[in-house]
Amino acid sequence: MASRRSLNPLDRMFLAGETRETMMHVGALMTFSPPAEGAADTFRRLMDGLRERWTVQSPWDVKLRHPDLLTSPTQSWVFDDRLDFHYHVRRSALPSPGDERELGILVSRLHSQPIDFHRPPWETHLIEGLSGGRFAIYVKVHHALIDGFTGTRLLTRALTEDPTDRDTPMFFSRPPGEESVAHEHAPALESLLHGLREQAGTSRDVGRALLRLVRARRGHDDDLVMPMQAPLSVLNAKITRSRRFATQQYSIERLKGVARRFGGTLNDVVLGICGSSLRRFLHEQAALPEESLTAMIPVNVRPKDDAGGGNAVGAVLAALGTDLTDPAERMRRIVASTTRAKEQLQGLSKNAMMQYSALLLAPLLLSLVPGAIGRVRPAFNVVVSNVPGPERPLYFRGFRLEAVYPLSIPFNGYALNITVQSYAGTLNFGFIGCRDALPHLQRLAVYAGEALQELEEA
């Protein structure tokens, strides 16, 4: 039980928030296609080799000192000297026909299972049986061990740009590097939360401040979305312990084409896709609110007082235009909304920006407080988070990484999370939601796929 590492306050919060329903683990799903030469045998040998000569490096080799009392004041990470490799690294397979739907079902199921805190809080599943000789890797990590953004970087940095390399180690066998550096500029939910740590104190303080803000001001600006302006919707239900996961992949070139036409950013098109598909998805269930849904989005902005021209991560709220029938009008509303929101942020000092963002984020933190859900209107309907990923094609022992899809955390009262990540000219959407609040989540991903063409023709 040597080699202790303490937990920071945010890590503690993710442990304190863990319940049967709100599980604080994040994940990533990576799919791989085989090299031109036959590869089924290669894959078998890979698996055997992994199991015969395994090593597990930091941070994957530690477990909690007090697994049965997550909030213990003396909680810390301790080295696991009896690590059960086969528990953490598993093989799975898809039932026929091994398509994306079956992959989504399996990953939903795996992501619905809680972490065992008596062991290092991560699992990886090597998934066979994808059509076309492909395979997938699903990784689950508790947020207290590592944040999702860093986790995905650790995964992809363990891959190689060399398609002929046949010795690529698995991520957990790669010696620890400098991955935690340069973390602050990623516009991820995690970066925001990390940034808030010193600024915002406890979640209770942030919640109180948010309520003061909302009471003090009323919005007279159509494009500037205020907290608590979000309509009630099925997206803001209490959640159960089961999840659904669905994915969609886009060519960034096509998304940029739409962005140019509407004078917006790539992220505006992401929001346009979310708005179009959510409108169709909710309309079909007779559950579309009259007012537009709003999204909370972590963004990179340049603060007013930053002489060096550096960026900081802030949070903005944007309208998704789900009250508008015309896709073009919806895109214009989104572009106006995010432009206005970013202006608002840019007018603030870095400290004020952090404080402002803290207020927007507060409801997520509040959702960790038992009994808080349902008493107040949601501050926003859905988190849409867009994080940068590797730019060049990556390989794992000759298998080409096709896509990397993030799985973030649905919170109580925020039953859907959409996190997207770029990779080698593609943008990869991970839709993760509560199984019971969103029984047809798969359709949302299908509609999201069709939404791009709709926007191109709008």
Added chain:
Amino acid sequence: MASRRSLNPLDRMFLAGETRETMMHVGALMTFSPPAEGAADTFRRLMDGLRERWTVQSPWDVKLRHPDLLTSPTQSWVFDDRLDFHYHVRRSALPSPGDERELGILVSRLHSQPIDFHRPPWETHLIEGLSGGRFAIYVKVHHALIDGFTGTRLLTRALTEDPTDRDTPMFFSRPPGEESVAHEHAPALESLLHGLREQAGTSRDVGRALLRLVRARRGHDDDLVMPMQAPLSVLNAKITRSRRFATQQYSIERLKGVARRFGGTLNDVVLGICGSSLRRFLHEQAALPEESLTAMIPVNVRPKDDAGGGNAVGAVLAALGTDLTDPAERMRRIVASTTRAKEQLQGLSKNAMMQYSALLLAPLLLSLVPGAIGRVRPAFNVVVSNVPGPERPLYFRGFRLEAVYPLSIPFNGYALNITVQSYAGTLNFGFIGCRDALPHLQRLAVYAGEALQELEEA
């Protein structure tokens, strides 16, 4: 929330005992081989048909009224009018090569996942990818809904003896029948517990009575095994939440041959196999106790005062002869031990037999009391339960049932359970244990397979 059904005290006990580590669900694994004509397509159509036109009959359509407070005094079963069929009936697949080992790994994993008490407390998994065009069905049911023995009967009664029948419904779609009749004579752990209900009062009373008994008498009879005579062993460890499952199948004819040679019963040979394989398994880990391991076995015996010649279920303790190196000597010790134990029971009235059996069983119930484990020696090392199954070959839409393996409950301090069931000339062993206490459980099943030949040659 109409259609309430109350819970009996035993069902309440299984809810009260549910923890993250001791999960009170039981299971069954059935494997099927395809008909002579090609069947892959048949299987696909079966799955599609199931999902398109599903019905769920009693008792599979009820859930707990108070899922978040299992011990609520007003706990009852209520009809689930929003049953999520696709949650309960799932497809899974095995990674290559789709052998019995991969099947064991998958079923271990599925059995390690807790029941979601917000839904009807059962799941069934249709498992593809077994070698030779075979498939498997794994079913998990919480013990509070149905006991394992009745559950397995409900499963197998939903099958047919007609290999040409292509309309066999799944067990959960079969209208409820008279399955609970004739329950009392099955020598299952559950029958014992049911019988104890009226006799023994609460588990605390039984525990106290057991301790009085043990203090009051000392054993002077080598073959009559007393409670608390069991040596400490790795089988009697605290358990974690993960399971390992392994199976073994035998021809009953071969087992009977061994039984005849040693003048014992079929069940004595079951114990002989358990004794031989446990000895080898523990010896290999340098964890073999000097004294013989003992097993608790539910048996059918004829009580002293039963004029009608009927049988009753009692519990006996038997030595497994793990202290003896010679297999023949071990078998003779087992036969002497069970003979002596059954004589002891037969000398009792039916009430006394129930009371005596209650005392032998008490430690399992005690293990549900937090803090009780580790304070006293185990009363026995392992439960070995042998329940009768269907005698004639059964089919499911042309697929022949090859085997049905029971999965019972490891308790805290009783990390291994061996339950065997007969079917169409075979005896099917299900070894279920704690993953961490018994890291090489698969080997135990392999050694059990080799033990029969050893006994035949002894």
